[in-house]
Amino acid sequence: MRHYNSSVSAVRIVLLGPPGAGKGSLALLCEQRLGLAHLSTGEIFRQEIARRSVLGRRVQRYVAAGRLVPDALVVQVMASRLGAMKVRRGFVLDGFPRTQGQAAGLDQVLDRKRKPIDGAVYVTSPEALLVRRLCGRRVCSRCGANYHLRTMRPKHAGVCDHCGGSLMTRKDDQPATIRKRLALDHRTAKPLLTYYKNTGRLSTVDGRGHIETVFQRTLTLFRHRGWIDGRHDRTQVHARN
Ligand SMILES: [Zn+2]
Numbered sequence: 001m002r003h004y005n006s007s008v009s010a011v012r013i014v015l016l017g018p019p020g021a022g023k024g025s026l027a028l029l030c031e032q033r034l035g036l037a038h039l040s041t042g043e044i045f046r047q048e049i050a051r052r053s054v055l056g057r058r059v060q061r062y063v064a065a066g067r068l069v070p071d072a073l074v075v076q077v078m079a080s081r082l083g084a085m086k087v088r089r090g091f092v093l094d095g096f097p098r099t100q101g102q103a104a105g106l107d108q109v110l111d112r113k114r115k116p117i118d119g120a121v122y123v124t125s126p127e128a129l130l131v132r133r134l135c136g137r138r139v140c141s142r143c144g145a146n147y148h149l150r151t152m153r154p155k156h157a158g159v160c161d162h163c164g165g166s167l168m169t170r171k172d173d174q175p176a177t178i179r180k181r182l183a184l185d186h187r188t189a190k191p192l193l194t195y196y197k198n199t200g201r202l203s204t205v206d207g208r209g210h211i212e213t214v215f216q217r218t219l220t221l222f223r224h225r226g227w228i229d230g231r232h233d234r235t236q237v238h239a240r241n
Contacts, residue, residue, distance in 0.1 A: 011036070011090035011227040012115060014097065016192065017123035018185050020130035020178075021207045022214060026123065027094040029215045034228060035089045041074070041096040044081050055080060074098075075105035083113075090227075100191040118227055120196035121218065123207040127182060134178045138167040 013036070015023045024040070031038040048056030049063070055077045062069045078096055085091070097103040110116050125133075136149040142165025147154050154160060158167050171177060196202040203225070205218050222228045 010087055010115075011222070012110070012117050013090070013092045013222075013227065014103075014117055014120040014196070015092055015094045015123065016120050016189065016196075017207060018125065018130055018182055018189070020133040020182075021123040021125050022133075022211055023094045023123055025211045026214060026218060027092045029211070030092045030218070033215070034219075034222075037085060037087050037089075037091040038094065039078070039081065039085075039091055039096070040094050041078065041098075044077065045069075048077060048081075071099055071101035071105055074102055075109060078106065079109040082110075097192065099188060100195045103192055103195050117201065119201045119203055119225060120193075121221065122193060122202060122204045123214070124204050125207040127179070129208060130182060131175055131178050135169070135173055135175050137170065137173045139170055140165045141168050142166075 015027055017023050027038045030036045045059055049060045058073060059069055059077060074096065082091070097106050107117065138147040138149065140160035140163065143160060143163045145160055145162050146152070147167060154167060160167060193202060203221055205214065205221055207214055
């Protein structure tokens with residue numbers, strides 16, 4: 001049933017979850033079907049650096065030195081982008097905030113504009129599934145094209161569709177390395193989850209199964225929370241035409 005709520009103006013959501021949980025694909029579906037703007041930190045950093053903006057040059061200095069970009073600067077870059085964007089229906093953030101400090105910084109900026117983050121959605125998955133998803137990644141040894149044994153198979157096993165090069169597994173995508181990465185991610189994510197939980201804004205979505213199934217679960221949650229209404233549904237219809 002459609003649920004119209006005139007008080008819903010724009011919804012601001014943070015997607016959280018370990019690598020391999022499918023946050024990127026989920027954010028993309030939120031953009032395509034619900035008209036929510038999708039902001040990914042990695043992409044925004046690359047754009048700012050390419051534009052050689054003042055903030056971009058500051059970020060570049062850390063990246064070039066192989067150092068972590070400080071929380072305050074990450075928040076500044078993201079906030080300036082959010083401020084400049086025409087966000088009519090709202091946005092989903094993916095890959096940001098990554099630490100509790102960033103989450104608190106983001107809240108400070110948005111509180112000033114009285115446009116708080118409505119909720120953080122944690123996409124959960126058992127470790128075994130994450131490992132399976134992450135170790136299915138393959139990359140072309142010649143042109144660098146990405147593949148996945150389950151979701152983006154090459155036409156011929158082990159061979160790149162674009163250049164005929166042989167496909168390989170990155171060292172980062174081998175099970176032992178993946179388990180280490182997941183453990184590290186778990187430790188950094190904990191205070192972040194606690195932060196949103198303590199402010200009453202944490203929800204979870206079961207990330208098992210096909211991405212479409214996960215999206216439908218997410219949609220149910222969004223409706224239940226009153227985060228989307230009839231206008232978002234209409235966007236969905238347009239997007240499908
Ligand atoms: Zn190739």
